[in-house]
Amino acid sequence: MPYDVIVVGGSYAGMAAALQVLRARRSVLVVDAGAPRNRFAAHSHGFLGQDGVEPEIIAHTARAQLMRYPTLTWTEGMALSAEGEKDAFALSLAEGPSVAARRLLFATGLADALPDIPGIADRWGRSVFHCPYCHGYELQRGRIGVIATGPISLHQAQLIPEWGDVTFFTNGAIVPDVATRTALAERGVAIEDTPILALEGEADIRLSDGRILAFSGLFTATRTAPATPIAQNLGCMLEETPFGTQIRTDAGKETSIPGVFACGDVARIPHSVSLAVGDGAWAGACVHRSLVF
Structure with missing residues (x-):
């Protein structure tokens, strides 16, 4: 049957x-x-x-x-x-x-499908997330990085300041125009155009110019x-x-x-x-x- x-x-x-x-x-x-x-x-x-x-x-x-x-x-x-x-x-x-x-x-x-960044897969679900409603509160309004993957990432970058101090990493995935940069600035979002070299530590981002920026957590749109x-x-x-x-x-x-x-x-x-x-x-x-x- x-x-x-x-x-x-x-x-x-x-x-x-x-x-x-x-x-x-x-x-x-x-x-x-x-x-x-x-x-x-x-x-x-x-x-x-x-x-x-x-x-x-x-x-x-x-x-x-x-x-x-x-x-x-x-x-x-x-x-x-x-x-x-x-x-x-x-x-x-x-x-x-x-x-x-x-x-x-x-x-x-x-x-x-995660961005092609060394170290991101090891941190997925632990310190790298996609949904702020699921994981934003636990970051205690600390520093948050948003890693761009495409146009949907702009929505993330504008929303996530509700949960902390946000830096938006364009990472070659998007080129914000003047209006977009202004809108992000009005939300208190800092924009970082330097490419990401790798993720390190708990939620640290190493940039191609050698700088290492530490965050409480990271978000990206898969x-x-x-x-x-x-x-x-x-x-x-x-x-x-x-x-x-x-x-x-x-x-x-x-x-x-x-x-x-x-x-x-x-x-x-x-x-x-x-x-x-x-x-x-x-x-x-x-x-x-x-x-x-």
């Missing part, structure tokens, strides 16, 4: 979606590769009721609650490909036989893309956002392929744990309704 729904991705959005379907007493298979996007962060912030809790603890608690439902099956592993049509989908796994379902829901998350190509290989349409590419969905979280849904970071902007959970809950309800109506 096919599952009613297969959820590909067992992080926040995927579990929130699965919960709604399980509570409708439908059969759900969750396939999870175990690599959540926020695995580099020590704590999760801004999530009501879980502020400051370690991501692993939040995920473990949520999974334990889902496992209480008898119609849930959980598989740890990688989903390789999907095929079929509404009411007759098949999903192939890296290990084991393929599985069938009436509906598919992709909650696969995103991959972040370029995002779906963490796995499984949805686009099935034929789901993608769309461009200011942050990168994501799966296109309608108001009911259905993709361009009938019977295939998507939610969480891979299917909405902006990104945070709270927003992913809400998006997943709505997607789960929509998937269930599609089985009824």
Whole structure:
């Protein structure tokens, strides 16, 4: 017998979606590769009721609650490909036989492409961040560096002075015009055009002229893309956002392929744990309704 729904991705959005379907007493298979996007962060912030809790603890608690439902099956592993049509989908796994379902829901998350700067990957999620609402408060209004990657970085540079004293590093990624420089100055943002050589220490920036500037934390806008190509290989349409590419969905979280849904970071902007959970809950309800109506 096919599952009613297969959820590909067992992080926040995927579990929130699965919960709604399980509570409708439908059969759900969750396939999870175990690599959540926020695995580099020590704590999760801004999530009501879980502020400051370690991501692993939040995920473990949520999974334990889902496992209480008898119609849930959980598989740890990688989903390789999907095929079929509404009411007759098949999903192939890296290990084991393929599985069938009436509906598919992709909650696969995103991959972040960081700027090509030595030392930045080692500090990602620890002292280099992308969301000030998630990590800005803990910097205690200290010195903050914003590393440009493109036009979206101007938005970051103008927003982040709410959390500290900001220096904006253009780093060859953007050339602010006079109006932009004036707008940043009005926000108290210092502009540094000298290229970045590397990141050192906790959150120190070494410039190409030899200077080392110390900060409490750094922010940068990554370029995002779906963490796995499984949805686009099935034929789901993608769309461009200011942050990168994501799966296109309608108001009911259905993709361009009938019977295939998507939610969480891979299917909405902006990104945070709270927003992913809400998006997943709505997607789960929509998937269930599609089985009824």
